[in-house]
Amino acid sequence: MDAAPLVGRAAAVAAVRSAVTRAAEGGGGILLVVGEAGVGKSRLLTEAVRLARGHGLQVLCGRATESGGAHRPLIEALLRGGADDLDPGTVPAPYAAALGRLLPSWATGVVDGPEPSIDPVLVLGEALVRVLEALVGGPCLLVLEDLHWADADTLAVLEYLADRLGDRPVLVAASARDDEPGSAAVDRLTAGPGVHTLTLSRLGPAELTALAGARATGRLRADELAALVARADGLPLMAEELVDEAVRTATTPTSTPVPRTMTALVRRRLSLLDPVAHRCLRAAAVAGTDPDWELLPAVVGQPEEVVLAAARVAADAHLLREDAGRLRWRHALMREAVVTGLLPPERAALARGVAEALLARGRPEDVARAAELLAAGGEGERAATLFLELARQDRGTGALRRAEQLLDQAARTGALPAAVAIERITVLTATGRVDDALSAGVAALPSATGELHAELCLRMARTAVTARRWRDAEAHVERAGRPDDPRSLLLTADAAFGAGDVERAGPLAAAAVTRAERSGVPAVLCEALDVAGRVERLRSPPAARAAFSRAAQVAGEHRLVPQQVAALIGLGTVELLERETSEALPQAMELAAAAGLLGQASAAEVILLDSTVVQRGPRAVEAPARVLLDRGAWLHMPEVQAASAFGVALARAASGDPAGTEAALARIPVSAAWPDAGPLAAAVRTLPLLLAHDLPGASATLDAGVSGLVEHRVAAPLHQFGLWALLRTVVDDRGAAARDVLRGLPAALRPANRGALHYADAVAAGRGGRPDDALALFARGEAELARVPWLHRLLRLLVLEAAVADGWGDPVPLLRRDLAEHERAGDSQLARTCRDLLKRAGAPTRRGRGTTPVPGALRAAGVTSREMDVLTLVSTGSTNAEIAVRLFLSPRTVETHVASLLAKLGASHRGQLRSRVAALTR
Template sequence: MQTTTLIGRTEALAVVHATVARAVAGSGGLLLFLGEAGVGKSRLLGEVARLAQERGMRVLEGRAAESGGAYRPLAEALLRGGAEDLDRAAVRPPYRAALGRLLPGWTTGGGEAPEPGVDPALVLGEAVVHLLRALVDGPCLLVLDDLHWADADTLALLGYLAGRLGDSRVLVAAAARDDEPNADALDRLAAGPGVRATPLTRLAPAELATLVRARTREPLDDDVLAALVARADGLPLLAEELLVEVLRSPPAAGAPPPVPRTVAALARRRLALLEPVAQQCLRVAAVAGTEPDWAVLPAAVGQPEAVVLAAARAAVGASLLREDAGRLRWRHALLREAVVADLVPPERAALARRAGEALLARGREEDAARAAGLLAAGGERERAAGLFLRLARRDRTTGALRHAGQLLDRATGVGADPAAVAVERVPLLTAAGRVGEALEAGVAALPSAAGDLHAELCLQLARAAVTARRWQEAEAYVERSGRPDDARSAVLVADAAFGAGDVDRAGALAATALARAERSGGPAVLCEALDVVGRVARLSDPGQARAAFSRAVQVAAEHRLVPQQVTGLIGLGTAELLVDETSEALPRARELALAAGLLGQAGAAEVILFDAVAVTRGPRAVEERARALLARAARLNLPEVHAASAFGVALARAAAGDPAGTEAALAQLPRSAAWPDAGPLEAAVRALPPLLAHDLAAANATLDAGLTVVVGHRAAAPLHQFGLWALLRTAVDDRGEAAREVLRGLPAALRPANRGALHYADAIAAGRQGRAGEAADLLARGDADLAGLSWLHRLLHLVVLDAAVTDGWGDPVPLLRADLAEHERAGDQQPARTCRALLARAGAPTRRGRGDSPVPGALRAAGVTSREMDVLALVSTGATNAQVAARLHLSPRTVETHVANLLAKLGVPDRGRLRERVAALTR
């Protein structure tokens, strides 16, 4: 036969040409061909590949197979494209670790397990994007066939890629039957963003006739052609296979053509051309799976390898098999299915059982799922159920969560114990962020659970309840487990008590949990216990908290428990921040998490660092990093990181005086009972503009309404706005004493930012009561607490110094002048305006100065203006009044006035001492 261009696919070919052209130009995506078996999907994929190569695209090809495991077609394409030989440094660390779930050679040995609540398919999808950029220098085409056999994780990953590749030169071209059991999943993929779904229908009789004529050099008899077209029924694949029959055995003149009525008859006819032993080899190969495994067939058939290979050779001659990319495959899946369908049930079961046993005997983990399916088909249901459960557990721990769910469904289908399935399904759904479904699945299975299975299921339910913040349910499930001496029980109860805010009880329970974990819990449970101990201690004793978290980090590092090590470092970092507002552990946590591909934990460390930067340099300093993290969290569906990043952007926009930008960022905060922090964070953002405008009453009303719901919760995060809340309530005389007492009893008061604000609030109260000396002392103590937090220090200073000016205590003028210089240097116009207004009220009005020289902070605090700085710079060089006047276009008398003002402000008797004083102040 000869090959020609495609017949009857004008519209589909137009889509192919347009899609490839867009990909070459930088707009990729997913082109998906859907249709029944034999309609020509694979032929169109070949046309896409041919056209892509003509346009200079690198082509990588992979194929899904029945029971092929998670990500099989994509892994094959990347491996054949040279991914294993790529320098690992070419891919960024977080995605390098994730690729270990797809490509065995990329395994890092510690970070491949998924994070709870983080969809590993999305993370892996982003990793594939980075890998393709490193692997292919230019436009690229991924050809993936037989996606009707693909697992759910592969389809989810492709859905992510389709939307992600819109601004890249990478195109995925795929094909799948639309009449298979996973048709719903394929429909969801087809409807996703970035997907161009192209359904293929059967050809018209005239088109089929044209196709047949194009495939042969010799003209066919009209009657033979008509019969062939009629039997093919619009399927081009069947027409071509029937043509093979006609060409192999031309019909006698006047005799009807040897055209079988069905594909099954076609397969039987070709199988009959083989010797009996070869027929048996092909039947076992057909039952064993969609791709013949020639290495395992000798054991399954019970024949020497030479006999099996001879059978394979004969099957090629009989047009049952063909060579494809170096492998011997069925000419079409329909032929393989026809061979299987022609077996009687007992024969099919016996052959499946033998093939399954042969696969298990080979001892390869990648064969286990296929072997389990074959054993189930052969009647070995209990063994199959055990294999499916074990494989589901493996896939859960390596991040193939959807495939793990499919395996659990298969275990259920072969009669696995519902409780055993639930023990695996509850942590699976919890890890996937579907905690409500996890609890429902576990509760449904509890009545059938007994003994150790019952206890294990209860503990899994307790962990899911903790994740869902259902504290009472968590404790009830622990009690129902009947395992009070299990270290996990103690850890879960302590965690639930802490989450509920019962800190004293949580402390006692945490100590018990730690003691049990040290005796018999294992390193992972010990790390969990130390984490609870650290979180409880952080509320009253940061030193003890640091010790607990440090030990957790050490234990995790010794046992290569990377997620637990990162968790410990984050806890250690928060304890460090409580002491001096700086942390060495948090950057370590972020880098370790990124290296291990734990993007959720990396984001958590980053957002905690945002707050430390904001109080030092101001909210605008975190905006660029917050936006980058927000984009990553949105792509990868990291809800808590997304929310915290949106808060950082909103705070930055509020500080910049951008109401529209502020509202756009606030709109991305989650509004659900599962995330109660949205209200307080929104209040913190909305209070900032009136605070910067020094409208203290409005700032207090906004902040108080949002923070009141969480300010009394002892386990709440120590936001720096807690101190501001007490300070504003005191400044505007709105239940200030009560607010200060509440804050004094909170762990948040340990933080320097909040402790300094509390000292300022106490200073205001003391000043109002006429205790001026005490007020000044409290102001100085607050200054010491806030000394390293430049932006927050200046912001809170405006509130307390307003009270000092109003109530007449302390010496606010030098402090206001120094702050004014810093506000102007930082470009903070509203606080600078407030400083000038307060100086004017204090009887020390300041002119902004009409000079060109910047004024150092120490000189600004003394009241030196920019014009006086111009004069000072020239006087310091020894210039006379006349020379200074000539340079600055001033009169000598004006210069003399400026010099006299400088001498008075800096407290020196003459020009000689003036230079010494300036040098000392600016050293």
């Protein structure tokens, strides 16, 4: 970067200084400097570097180059900053795995292709945040130049960072031309809410005169400076170049303004070269923005020493300059002027020659440029083949946006539409654009024949399954016309399963496994076994376990990590179904995290949230659910975001925070609608009613959510199914019908739901005058629910109330035992209900001092345990009279406690008291 004085940029420098200061104080972002070539973008970034170092920021620098490949500026910045020497263990495993696609020493070599459930560029963006923290350990300036040449995936990472760096001490200062073809991608970045854009315009005559005068240092007359300023036409770099040339030649250049000034300048300097040097420079210009001196001998047919001598002559002629240890063009416009001066046949011939030399050298990073040159040289068919192969490679490494650009280039150079569409469908699906993916397939179908037609249809079927368009998926499979292909069977089985047609899905899945075994393709066999396992899970957990275990074994043997993780997740769900605990799910999470498969790792964590709820209670899931909720939002995983929002909402509901509950439910993305959404939302709104012991209200609320799900056989075996049947039985609202429905559902295979069903049968037997049957059924429920302690206590309270009311069994000892456990766990509302039942059973508990635990924030405000008893009931909306009855106090004593609470918590009325409590107990 040149260190010439900054003239006429006071506002821009102030903006840079402000951004650097914010980063030093912990608030980063993206500062994008845009403008035409030569307007002073690099000079402003130099000022940013100077200011950053003055504030103690670490500085990392990278530069995009034309056809530089995916993530080129990010890779350069990380490597120059020493990231390749950093221990990958300093970054969480999922992000280290993602960075393995960029940094050679971090590569695991175990994942082939992106995770289909999550856009890998989002994981990479998050990984970049983490590695910068590990690498720099403090405030950081990341300088990225020439983003007009950056690939789409780099720009996508920066779009992601724009939303993530607001509370991080990382400032990205970048430059991009706005007069470069293809700058629309940069325009999209400038529109981002977290991007501050500085647009540099040309300098005025007075400003440019001051700059030129400082450059000339008295070596040019005023009229010469005026002529140079006129010809520079407001561009600082052009003024500097013209001053340098005028001083060097002792004459004032007579060329016309930019861009003709540059063209004339380049033509004059080229005239100083001999024919061989001239030919070398023309080949270098066609080859790319950075002259490749190693490549040029093969292109021009000259020995290396001749080419290097030509490079020296060009440097002496001020066409080239040394920059960061490389010999580069003094300005990109010089290279463009050389290319423009060639006749079309000359450009085509040189392009073909450079392409052949690039391919002959055998470097993967050269292939994209070679393809572009072949296209420019008239060899469209070869170029299209290369572009398609590059797109497949980038898809495999997660550079999906660059893959899409390469597919566009393949299409423009004559690739078959169906061949392009096959790859495009996969790319668009992986980035969540399923509608676009299917539209691309439909548009290409008329031109597809033979195997291309079949492959295109099967890809469309896979996308339709991802989009839950079951009928469309089957239609695409049928149109493929490949009934013997195991993928046809497994996709049809998957579609039938998703639509709830389990009877049809079962034989199809079994046939898919058989065909996949014969095909000898391990990945297809794993997918077929996964579908078969999901079908069997609804009717035979042992058979499901066998299918998932085999899939895990095959995937592990062939190092198919995404398939292995999927199999372990399936196996984990069977384990939960059989015994409410899982060893496979933590294994799946660990393996997925190590491979950077955040979508699959998060899916396993989501499944474990329900296990935590039934064992430890809703409040225990809040912390992990909030982590997942943020991750789901950052990484655009709507189902993870939805499920974790339910977890947070359930925890807030259990804590008596209705506002927090609704705020969490509001974070459920509309795009995440799936069959479980209704009952989960109903379960959240049921919990406060259940804890307040409003059983009719709880039953009606949960029934509204669950009733629409009971016919969907493939729904997850949520523990709310058992609660639903038990509540309907306890409140005597179509209880027998609910129990019969649950007995016929796969959800009844789960111990938690079997236990709840036994409890419901016990209540019905006791109410029907069959106490011995009630006790036997109760004992069976006890055995099943012993594995889920919190849910056990919650459901048993409902049954013990029925036992007290209907006069069977001996509920008092169990109520006393549960009361102690409710108090120990801090479940004050359940404890209060327990005391009420003991009173009704003729064994009341005395309440001297309060026994409700006081949270730390309230204890600090001076709230006592007895006041906490009162406050808990106030937060449910109970009146003073109702509180007095519940706590065996006089109304006057309750009034005294309420007045004390208002004073201690700074509240003016009972409603404000409730909101203060919710805020202090979050």
